[in-house]
Amino acid sequence: MRHFLCSATMLCSLTFAVTAAHAEMLFPEKDELTIGFIKLTDMAPLAIAKEMHFFEDEGLYVTLEAQANWKVLLDRVITGELDGAHMLAGQPLAATIGYGTEAHIVTPFSMDLNGNAITVSNAVWDRMKENIPVGPDGKPEHPIKADALKPVVEAYKAEGKPFKMGMVFPVSTHNYELRYWLAAGGINPGYYSPGDISGQIQADALLSVTPPPQMPATMEAGTIDGYCVGEPWNQAAVFKGIGVPVVTDYDIWKNNPEKVFGLTEEFTQKYPQTTLGLTKALIRAAMWLDENDNANREEAVEILSRPEYVGADAEVIANSMTGTFEYEKGDTRPAADFNVFFRHYATYPYYSDAVWYLTQMRRWGQIAEPQEDGWYDEVARSVYLPDIYLEAARQLIDEGHATEADFPFDTDGYKPATNEFIDGVTYDGRHPNAYLESFPIGLKGDEVIDGNKIAGR
Amino acid sequence: MTIATEMMDPEIAVRRERRIARINRAGKVLAPFGLGFVVPLMKLAAGDTPSEQWADLKQMLLVPLIGILAFLAAWAFLAPKVHTSLGAIPGPAAVFQQAEVLMDDHFAERQKAEEFYARQDERNQMLIAEGYADRVKVRPYTGKPTYFDQIWTSLLTVALGFFIGTVIAVPVGIACGLSKTFEGAINPLIQLFKPVSPLAWLPIVTMVVAALYESQNDLLPKSMVISAITVTLCSIWPTIINTALGVASIDRDLVNVGKVLQLSTWTTIRKLVLPSSLPLIFTGMRLSLGVGWMVLIAAEMLAQNPGLGKFVWDEFQNGSSDSLARIIVAVITIGLIGFFLDRVMFALQTAFTYSANR
Numbered sequence: 001m002r003h004f005l006c007s008a009t010m011l012c013s014l015t016f017a018v019t020a021a022h023a024e025m026l027f028p029e030k031d032e033l034t035i036g037f038i039k040l041t042d043m044a045p046l047a048i049a050k051e052m053h054f055f056e057d058e059g060l061y062v063t064l065e066a067q068a069n070w071k072v073l074l075d076r077v078i079t080g081e082l083d084g085a086h087m088l089a090g091q092p093l094a095a096t097i098g099y100g101t102e103a104h105i106v107t108p109f110s111m112d113l114n115g116n117a118i119t120v121s122n123a124v125w126d127r128m129k130e131n132i133p134v135g136p137d138g139k140p141e142h143p144i145k146a147d148a149l150k151p152v153v154e155a156y157k158a159e160g161k162p163f164k165m166g167m168v169f170p171v172s173t174h175n176y177e178l179r180y181w182l183a184a185g186g187i188n189p190g191y192y193s194p195g196d197i198s199g200q201i202q203a204d205a206l207l208s209v210t211p212p213p214q215m216p217a218t219m220e221a222g223t224i225d226g227y228c229v230g231e232p233w234n235q236a237a238v239f240k241g242i243g244v245p246v247v248t249d250y251d252i253w254k255n256n257p258e259k260v261f262g263l264t265e266e267f268t269q270k271y272p273q274t275t276l277g278l279t280k281a282l283i284r285a286a287m288w289l290d291e292n293d294n295a296n297r298e299e300a301v302e303i304l305s306r307p308e309y310v311g312a313d314a315e316v317i318a319n320s321m322t323g324t325f326e327y328e329k330g331d332t333r334p335a336a337d338f339n340v341f342f343r344h345y346a347t348y349p350y351y352s353d354a355v356w357y358l359t360q361m362r363r364w365g366q367i368a369e370p371q372e373d374g375w376y377d378e379v380a381r382s383v384y385l386p387d388i389y390l391e392a393a394r395q396l397i398d399e400g401h402a403t404e405a406d407f408p409f410d411t412d413g414y415k416p417a418t419n420e421f422i423d424g425v426t427y428d429g430r431h432p433n434a435y436l437e438s439f440p441i442g443l444k445g446d447e448v449i450d451g452n453k454i455a456g457r
Numbered sequence: 458m459t460i461a462t463e464m465m466d467p468e469i470a471v472r473r474e475r476r477i478a479r480i481n482r483a484g485k486v487l488a489p490f491g492l493g494f495v496v497p498l499m500k501l502a503a504g505d506t507p508s509e510q511w512a513d514l515k516q517m518l519l520v521p522l523i524g525i526l527a528f529l530a531a532w533a534f535l536a537p538k539v540h541t542s543l544g545a546i547p548g549p550a551a552v553f554q555q556a557e558v559l560m561d562d563h564f565a566e567r568q569k570a571e572e573f574y575a576r577q578d579e580r581n582q583m584l585i586a587e588g589y590a591d592r593v594k595v596r597p598y599t600g601k602p603t604y605f606d607q608i609w610t611s612l613l614t615v616a617l618g619f620f621i622g623t624v625i626a627v628p629v630g631i632a633c634g635l636s637k638t639f640e641g642a643i644n645p646l647i648q649l650f651k652p653v654s655p656l657a658w659l660p661i662v663t664m665v666v667a668a669l670y671e672s673q674n675d676l677l678p679k680s681m682v683i684s685a686i687t688v689t690l691c692s693i694w695p696t697i698i699n700t701a702l703g704v705a706s707i708d709r710d711l712v713n714v715g716k717v718l719q720l721s722t723w724t725t726i727r728k729l730v731l732p733s734s735l736p737l738i739f740t741g742m743r744l745s746l747g748v749g750w751m752v753l754i755a756a757e758m759l760a761q762n763p764g765l766g767k768f769v770w771d772e773f774q775n776g777s778s779d780s781l782a783r784i785i786v787a788v789i790t791i792g793l794i795g796f797f798l799d800r801v802m803f804a805l806q807t808a809f810t811y812s813a814n815r
Contacts, residue, residue, distance in 0.1 A: 027589075032596055039774055050599075056576060063599040066771060068761050213774060307783075308601035311775025 026395075028059050028274040036067045036076060036085035039310050040212065040230050041317055042112045042259050043086045044300055045341060047309045049285035057284075058277030064308070069211060070169045071101075077262060078103040084278065086111065087262035090171030090357050092383050097358075099366050100171065104265040108279045108388035110349045111259040111286075113340035115320070116174055116249040117234040118181060120149070120226035121219050125244040127152045139331055143251035143422060146185020153187050153204050156225075166210035166218060166227035170199065173258055176360040177249045178207065178228035183441040184252075184423035191365040193449035199364065201452055219243055230258075231320040231339075232312050238326050239316070245327055247422070250337060254420035255344050257353040268385070279392035283347055284401055290342035297322050342406075349389055351413035352429030354380035359432045363442035365449045376432040386413055476503050490800045494518035547782035552789070555782040563603040570598040602763060608790065611764035614681050615753045615798075618688025619746055625689070626696035626745070627738060631730060633697065634704020643697075651694040655752040658690045659683075659759055680762035687756040692749035699741025703734030739806035746802055750795045765791060 037043040046064055049055050055062045065082070067073040074091055076082040078101065092105035120128065131148040132140045156163040165182075167175040170192075179189040182205055190203025200206050210218050215227045220242045227233075228249075237243035249256055261282060268275045288296055301321050305314040319326065325335035340346045355376045361367045390409065396402040417428035425438050436444040443449070448456045477500060484496035494517040497510040529549050536546040547555075574595075581593045602610070633640040666683045707730060715725050731738075757766025769787050772780040 027592065031594075032599075053576065056580070059580070061577075061596045061599050066774070072761075213776060305777070307771065307775055307777070311771070311777050311780070313777045 026058050026273055026277050026280075028277045029271040030083070030274045031059055032061050032063075033083040033274070033278075034063045034065055034081070036065050036073045036082040037309075038070065038073060038086060038212075039066055039312075040086075040259075041232070041304055041310055041321060041339065042115050042230060043309065044289055044304060044321075044339075045111055045261075045282050045285040046086060047303050048288055048300060049281040051303050052285065052288060054281035054284045054288075055278075058281050060274065060277050060281065066308075070172070074101060074105075074262075077105065077264060080264070080267075083267060083274075084261060084263040087260055088169060088172045089257050089260050089353065090169075090173065090176070090361070092260060092262045093354055093357050093379065094171040094361065094366070096383050097361075097367070097379055099361065104382075105262045106265045106268055106383050106385055107260040107262050107349055108268070108275060108385040108392070109261040109282050110257055110347050110353065111261055111282075111341075113255045113258060113344065113346045114248070114250045114337060115258050115339045116177060116228060116230045117245040117325070118178060118226065118228045118247050118249075118252075119215075119219070119234045119237045119243045119245045121222075121243045122241075124149070124152055124225050125246070127155070128246070142247070142327075142333070144246045145422060146182050146187055148185070149182075149246075150186050157204070162206050163204065164206045164208065164224045166215055166224040166229070167207055168212050168229055169209060170197070171357075171361070171366070173249070173256070174228040174230070175199075175207065176357065176364075177252050177256070179360070179364060181228075181247060181252050181422060183439065184421075186441070188441050189364070191443065191449050191454075192368075193365050194368050196449075199366075201365070201449060202454075216240060216242060232316045235316060235319045235326060238329060241329065245325070248325060248335060248338065250335065252422045254418075255337065255340065255346075257346075257350070257356075260349070268388070275388055276392050276395070279388055280396055283389075283392055283396060286342040286347045287402065287406070290340070290346075294323065345408045345411075347389070348408055348411070349384040349386050350411070350415055350429075351377065351380040351384055351386075352415045352427075354384045355429040355432050356427060359435055362432075363436055363439065363444075365443055368448060370433075370446050370448070373431060373433055377430075380413075380429075384413070386411075473504060477505060486804070490804070491796070494521075541781070544778050544781075547785060551782045552785045555779055556786045558779070559604040559783065559786060563605050566600055566603045569600055573598050573600065604768065604786075607763065607765050607768045608794070610681070611753060611757065611766070612794070614684045614757075614762075614764055615688055615746075615749050617681065618685035618753065619692065619742075619749050621685065622689040622693040622745055622749065623696060623742060626693040626741070627700055630697045630700025630738070630741070631704050631726060631734075633701035634734070635726075635730070640701060647694060647697060650690070653691070655687050655691050655755050656759055658687050659756055662686050662690070663760060678763075680760065683760060684753060684756045684762045684764065687760075688749045688753050691752040692745040695744035695748065696738070696741035699737045699744070700734065703737030703741075704730055706737075707733045735809045736806065739802065739809055743799060743802035743806060746798050747795065750791075750798055754791055 035046060037046055050062055050064055067076065067082075067085070070088060070091065073082070073085050074087070074095065077085050077087075078095075087105070087107070089110070092107050094100050095103045095105045128144075128148045129140065131151060132144055135141045153163045165178060167178050169175065182189045188202055188204045189207055190200040190205070192199045193201060198208070200208075208224070210224065210227065212229050212233050215224075215229050215233045216236050218224050219227060219237070220240075226243070234245040238245065249258075261278070263275065263278075289300055298318070301314050301318045304310045304317050304321075305312060310317060320335075320338050323334060323336045323338065324332050325338055326332040337344075358367065358376050358379060362371065390407065393402065393407040393409075397404060397407075414429045417426055419426040421427065425435075427435055433445070436442060443454065446456045447454050450456070480496060480499045480503065483499075484493060487493060487495055494514065497513040497517065501507060501510045501514075533548040533550070536548040539546045577595065581595070584590065584592050629643065633643055663683050666679060666686065670679055670682055711729050711733065715729050720728065753764070754766040754769070756762065757764040758770045759766075761767055761770065765787055769784050772783045772787070
């Protein structure tokens, strides 16, 4: 049946090849959908696919619904109240391996690259600055490493004060990026264990969950000394003069994967054509966002600033969406790739991206037991669904919406090894255990957390 | 009526008297809605003595107007002095402007809905042309609900909650009033549950409704049922208490007459109990509706259920420089609707009280 429908689709699109608009002959099994999102700029592909009628072109009638927080969003996808959602890349993986809420969540579409930054309070920045070399233009040299923060954290320790930082969710990109940056500078961000899910075992810096919109206020109140969050909450600290973003995630790991579009596995099996249609519409939206060197970004900013989507002021959203980033007041630097939606094959669900998240879960003890390399690959393959992505891409090419070169058809799902990290460590997704071995801080090999200690080696 | 009329042509005077009588009657309907000031104005227009009307007008129009203007002035003066993370608190002008924006939004959204249906039609036509007529389907608009849609949802929700509440509270109240034993059994529960906040009820109601209510009905979505039941739980107490009080304080003579006539319980309730306790029942319902409306906004905010409460929460999350002004628009709307609901109940109460005092 599915094959018949596919070929019917192709026939139709051939018949009307000139207009290329008749991709709509896809027959989704379920065509009225509710999709959840969190009010963040990286939900853009969803808003664009709806506003530009890309969903409707696939015969899908989609209602977008803002959710209160990541937990509610995940729970509602699992119960089926939402058909799919904008998710943290770690969420489908954690849910599938049963960390937190257990459910088989999958993703055929990666939503964007980069988009986060780490901000510290003015007080911390003043003490950090002493340790940062100044460039010829009189401005601090970037990227700033956590080495500069280490003496500050040690001073806090000596004074008997805890050094506290905020991130948005235990399995969020932000948590792993912040931990990565801290650990690269010799600051231990602490471990998780099955018995202690606060993630502060042996920690030099205490990390805790704070909802994104409350980050600046929480830091202003002195509850946390810094945080890692997506936009606009880093620029907000600059606008309000309460903190300084020190490093973007682009500098921590160049072109790191950020959000994904998550669905239950059951949904993709029950409604394959619907899943395909959603993927097609989202690919088109991502292409639109990056088209002609971000030519459409201004329009995207206007759409995102509407109250039903992100709703923040257009000028605040524009700051990160249009290629600059303001560190200190007056220190604005170009950041062309601060938010990438399509180029660099941003939307392809690479297994190696999934494996990286899994390595970080293992590194910090969220995956408590040692796992074979094969296990990482297996989990990645059960959650990331490039087959659906490529089928959608093939149809878009046939309909004239895209070209062959837009998609990595010949990849095996693993990006080549890269060392474009802030600490220069090389990551090869095919050898996760070897990768874990290369970090001075973090669990590796047979290590497990026993009580408050690393044991088992 | 006055000196002025005596010096006039009697026929005109009679007509004027009649007109003024009519105005007075209209005043009885207008007064509960806070429109009492219209009466002296109309009387002035009808040619009644200005000095007398002036006194009324001062009391009913001028004094409240001064109050409102003083409030607006204080607001406009003080608001810019408070700086929040979203900028200064908006003054009346900014709020009024946002009210207009919300209105425009509503019509823009209606326009988008029309375009949506046109596109859908086009698609359906194409399906027919391709020979897939069986796949033709009309789906409801998938855009966002506008401000007016949210108000409407909230009104429906409170009406549903209030209806469920009244249906439960009046019989329970009557039973309490009629039977000391029953009241003794129920009273501790009333005292226990009356002070519970909607924020505490909501999680319980959400879980229970989620477990019991499986319908995918578009007319009565789960979220609306949850909000409505929360409203019911918080708002039934005044109706129960007042109904019980009203029933318990019926004239003993009436009850004795009923006994002599050997009326059945049902007839006693219908003919004796209800008519004489109606004024207090309505007082209770009026209090209940007030509480219900207040509770509803909190419930919607917390549960993210559609309605004005969600509007407020969404705007709070948006954190745009217009957000505060929009929230204030919502606050004023909530106040106005609450006031209006109260007046409707008051008008009903007045009407029934009158007929019940036979």
